[in-house]
Amino acid sequence: MKKWFVLLLTVAMLLTAIPCAMAEENVTLTFAFWDTNQEPGMRAIADAYMAEHPNVTIEVQVTPWGEYWTKLEAGAMGDSMPDVFWMHSNQFFKYVTADKLLSLDDLDYDYSPYPEGVTSLYTYEGSHYAIPKDYDTIALVYNKEIFDAAGEPYPDDTWDWAKFLEVAKKLTDPENGIYGFGAPNDRQSGYLNLIYQNGGFAFEDGKSGYDLPETKEAIQFWVDLMLKEGVSPSLESFVDMGVDDQMQAGKLAMCFTGSWNMSSYTSNDLFNGKFDLCVLPQGKTRASIYNGLGYAIAASTKYPEVAKDFVAFCGTEEANKLQAERKAAIPAYAGTEHYFTDLFSDINIACYTEMIAYGVQYPFSPNKSLWESQEEEIMTSVYTGELTVDEACDKIHEIITDIEG
């Protein structure tokens, strides 16, 4: 008797499950990304899409940056990736070369509203694999109080390296624990900007540019800010406190910082109102490293058509407005930037969007993850005095050439 009852119950449960699987109308898409600061923006986009398409449910999954890639990789190996997810240029090649991303070519999409560099980041062998989401650039942030106290005029767009160094020296006051500039061992928000401003390059067309005199000179200038000129606190101090934390603690007069840090800078009540932004000082030429994210689709998705329709929606002006209004990031769709910049009325946030005109794409390659952390280790040896900049650059050049073949 009892057995029959259990059996009946099981059959009943199975029957209720069948309609969900059979009716093609109801679709559930998973949508994964890593930044909790951007969750409100992403939810708003998902909600707007679901309102228009009642048969589609979008499940938002937020995973912190570190675990995000471990999880995505595991998902790729077991073909259980989320349907739609954010893609980063560091990782794009790995997924696209393994055929894990769905080609968006048959979507017949208009990419003209987006910065060309961001679109090209997610293009492989002539096919598109992601819709541009946002972009970021690097700017100079400065502490107004320190400039005022020293009676120095604020940085402006006429600054070059010499002027920049001169002011940084004037503002440095180690006795009171104040330094003119923060120059940590950092690539994207650090010396890469100088390399391109000096006419060199780090990595282009499958080749390393670390053997170029222009590249070496720029890295030397960056390292000297700490080691020779003494305008930056020591590498040890950056272990205790990151450069942005030191800036917000009032220990630095200036530093470079990415646009993605703006929501953290402005939400710090102790620092808000005390800082402003300026375009990067120029070298031989102007440059600022930029990077952009995209919305990609898993090749293994069960609903390719719905997923494509959703990412197409994510790329619309409306969706870009939705994410920008929630302080997510600088939207990729041309003309919607102001929804983001308007939120920061008291600082010169527009310099971030202005620099895209001469922005340089953050170097990328299929094997970047193999050499990027080695580069960081080798650069650490420069700061500890084990290697000269010249030796370190040659070593980095050798490693990249070796890996990229």
Place this chain on the structure above:
Amino acid sequence: MTSATKPAAPMLKGRREHYDPKVVVSAFLLIAPTIIGLCVLNIYPFFDTIRRSLYKTQGLGPEVYVKLKNFADLFKDDMIGHATRNTLLYMVLTVPVGVMLSLIFASLLNSKIKGRDVYRAIYFLPMVVAPAAVAMVWRWIFNTENGILNIFLKLFGIQGPSWLSDPKTALLSCAIIGIWSSVGYDLVMILAGLQSISKSYYEAAQIDGASGIQTFWHITIPMVSPTLFFVVLMRAMSSLKQFDTIYLLIKTTNPAYKQGTVLMTLFYREAFEKFNKGYASAIVLFTFVIIAIFTAIQFAAEKKLVHYE
């Protein structure tokens, strides 16, 4: 299901080696969750690691069979040398001091003192805290300018070092954290060992007029030596596998990176930051061999040093 505490399986009369099949089946069913877990989570990955160590990983693409190349690279890699040295140094720094402290505190907590249970709870607390939280708190304690440790030293006119970024002190700082977080657990083990020593030994010693220190050396130490051996063994193994605090405190941009990298953090960086899984597997196997050697040495020493009743 796992907490079944029935008496031992009843045997069929007269035949010692043959068990009732029904009992055997149900016994296997009961241990199945653990056995399956062990196979899936421990045994299979172990053999898979050996297989992977012979392959070169290329992103998500197919792995390439490279024979023993990963192991050959192991001996050419400077960082392996640094990491091995640091790992052994970390063991030497943490195990003797940690176990000594545990033994001392356990002996104190074994005597009749006021608020004994409170002290026992306090010493055990570090075990309850997540390692990541421990690392974050210690990072503030060790902060060069605003850390409580250097502020304390300043009271005596001493300028403390940059604990976590000075190549001379970075590993030592990690070892201090390691000792601090392991004493509580070891102490409980040793305390259990101490409490199993029969009172009659101490009474006999008292009648013979032995001093406190004499009793400690001639009764407590030999009697607790099996527990002590177990604690040293476990502590040595876990110190060779130390990962979390060191990973969180010594990053690649740290000037003390070379002096503060151990084998497990090196493995993690290879496997999950550089996605070099094949080479990372070779590092793990290398660590496995080191641990096996030290465990063998300890078992050899056991015969001479450990006293069993």
